[in-house]
Amino acid sequence: MSLLMSSNLVDVYFFSEGPFYYILDPSSMMLWREKHNNINKANSNPEKQLFPLTTVEKEIPEEIFAKIKNLTRYGFFQPKGHSSSKKLHFEINNVDFIVLNPNTFCNLNCWYCYVDKSLKEKYKEADFNQIIHFLEVFLAQRKSHNNKPLAISCCYTNEITKNFDIFLRLYKIVENLREKNDIILFLPSTNLFEISDDFIEFINSYGYLAVSIDLSNKKQIETVTTNLSFFDKNVIKHCHATIQPLMSDIYEKYFFLMQHFDFVSMKPVRLGYDRKLKWDEKSLLKLDYEMRRFVNKLLELTDKKLVNFLLKIGDTDYFTRYLKRIFERKKVLHRCPAGITAISFGPDNKIYPCSGLTGSKYSYGEFVDGKLVLNNLNLQRNVKEIRECNSCPIRYYCGGPCLDWLNKTQSKFITKEECKINKIFFKSAAVLAFELLENRKSVLEIYRKKKEIKLKLNYDTSFSSFSQKFGA
Numbered sequence: 051m052s053l054l055m056s057s058n059l060v061d062v063y064f065f066s067e068g069p070f071y072y073i074l075d076p077s078s079m080m081l082w083r084e085k086h087n088n089i090n091k092a093n094s095n096p097e098k099q100l101f102p103l104t105t106v107e108k109e110i111p112e113e114i115f116a117k118i119k120n121l122t123r124y125g126f127f128q129p130k131g132h133s134s135s136k137k138l139h140f141e142i143n144n145v146d147f148i149v150l151n152p153n154t155f156c157n158l159n160c161w162y163c164y165v166d167k168s169l170k171e172k173y174k175e176a177d178f179n180q181i182i183h184f185l186e187v188f189l190a191q192r193k194s195h196n197n198k199p200l201a202i203s204c205c206y207t208n209e210i211t212k213n214f215d216i217f218l219r220l221y222k223i224v225e226n227l228r229e230k231n232d233i234i235l236f237l238p239s240t241n242l243f244e245i246s247d248d249f250i251e252f253i254n255s256y257g258y259l260a261v262s263i264d265l266s267n268k269k270q271i272e273t274v275t276t277n278l279s280f281f282d283k284n285v286i287k288h289c290h291a292t293i294q295p296l297m298s299d300i301y302e303k304y305f306f307l308m309q310h311f312d313f314v315s316m317k318p319v320r321l322g323y324d325r326k327l328k329w330d331e332k333s334l335l336k337l338d339y340e341m342r343r344f345v346n347k348l349l350e351l352t353d354k355k356l357v358n359f360l361l362k363i364g365d366t367d368y369f370t371r372y373l374k375r376i377f378e379r380k381k382v383l384h385r386c387p388a389g390i391t392a393i394s395f396g397p398d399n400k401i402y403p404c405s406g407l408t409g410s411k412y413s414y415g416e417f418v419d420g421k422l423v424l425n426n427l428n429l430q431r432n433v434k435e436i437r438e439c440n441s442c443p444i445r446y447y448c449g450g451p452c453l454d455w456l457n458k459t460q461s462k463f464i465t466k467e468e469c470k471i472n473k474i475f476f477k478s479a480a481v482l483a484f485e486l487l488e489n490r491k492s493v494l495e496i497y498r499k500k501k502e503i504k505l506k507l508n509y510d511t512s513f514s515s516f517s518q519k520f521g522a
């Protein structure tokens with residue numbers, strides 16, 4: 051046994067929750083769980099997160115240990131070597147999604163605002179003509195190479211209701227361009243703090259409203275819930291909210307928002323180290339506790355209520371994104387499309403991989419004198435080629451670091467707090483996945499059919515009986 055351990059050749063990770071050990075083979079994305087009477091509570095320490103076999107040799111029960119040893123003979127738990135750290139090549143012709151950010155004008159001042167301070171000071175006023183010119187040049191260049199539809203959105207660095215005249219101009223331009231180009235226009239989220247009759251009328255005919263809420267801002271919550279009544283019942287309403295450090299009662303927060311919205315998506319807030327409220331040891335421990343409590347609260351619901359709750363979680367939600375990936379076992383090789391098939395265009399006439407990076411040094415090019423000049427930069431890498439990620443147990447569920455988060459923390463390869471948050475979400479989603487799979491089958495069936503989730507966790511997920519098939 052110790053030969054196996056000391057060899058460091060086994061790529062297997064554990065965590066425990068309740069009476070179970072969860073066992074993960076990162077390369078194949080296979081997960082099992084095993085009930086055990088004598089779980090060492092030290093293993094539940096979130097600081098340990100998902101720990102490799104080599105660090106818990108003495109804590110893992112011998113029978114599990116022996117099964118792992120046997121399965122390695124059949125090719126399980128094999129580590130993959132690290133390949134070179136190649137950056138992907140950015141090509142404007144591959145772009146399928148573009149966000150136009152004409153200025154930084156907003157009527158709220160969220161404490162965690164993703165827009166760079168210096169950009170806010172410099173680019174309050176709109177220069178919309180440049181944006182239109184850029185769009186025309188970009189479309190002409192792209193069209194000859196890429197026949198796929200182009201999705202356009204706007205106002206990620208500003209508030210749409212404060213820039214609604216600009217939005218309407220863009221809307222008209224896109225309508226005209228649609229005659230010759232396949233374009234879909236997506237509305238950005240609004241903070242719904244101040245709304246005009248024009249905006250209400252537009253949304254009522256458009257049929258979809260996305261709202262971003264800062265859950266620490268009571269005044270915004272009050273205003274939003276009042277302002278929602280101005281929209282027709284048949285408008286689909288989607289709420290985006292951030293999970294913030296030291297936040298309590300995550301289940302109750304979803305539940306509250308679900309009373310007002312058709313869909314709710316929550317995400318951990320991306321923070322730099324310069325913020326007063328940070329992701330640190332204390333807030334990460336709290337998040338771990340809160341996410342476990344969230345899953346326990348879900349499991350207390352009746353089947354009907356649980357299905358309704360899960361179906362009301364939006365597609366951009368961080369927790370259900372992990373849940374879906376656990377079920378589907380499809381390798382995620384890039385964190386997101388930023389700088390691959392998606393870009394943003396800022397008020398400084400520069401192209402960025404993501405709106406969050408607008409105004410940063412990470413511009414991929416510039417629109418000067420009516421021409422697109424690219425500077426041969428790309429920050430995105432394949433997760434297999436990032437050394438820090440290559441040995442991460444959840445690499446294929448995560449896809450690598452968020453570029454915006456790296457910029458905010460000035461980290462080079464990964465933001466370690468982001469990684470810890472990812473593991474917390476992975477663990478809590480895995481617990482729910484197994485409960486649905488083993489004990490709430492009818493809930494799982496409805497949920498995965500409605501959300502079009504392919505179930506690839508379709509092998510024997512009990513570690514004992516799975517390993518028995520291999521003679522262990």
Ligand code: SF4
Nearest residue numbers: 439442448450451469
């Ligand atoms: S970014 Fe962090 S959590 Fe994601 S794969 Fe890389 S090391 Fe793992």
Ligand code: SF4
Nearest residue numbers: 386388404452453454
């Ligand atoms: S870089 Fe980060 S913030 Fe930007 S799109 Fe990707 S995941 Fe989202």
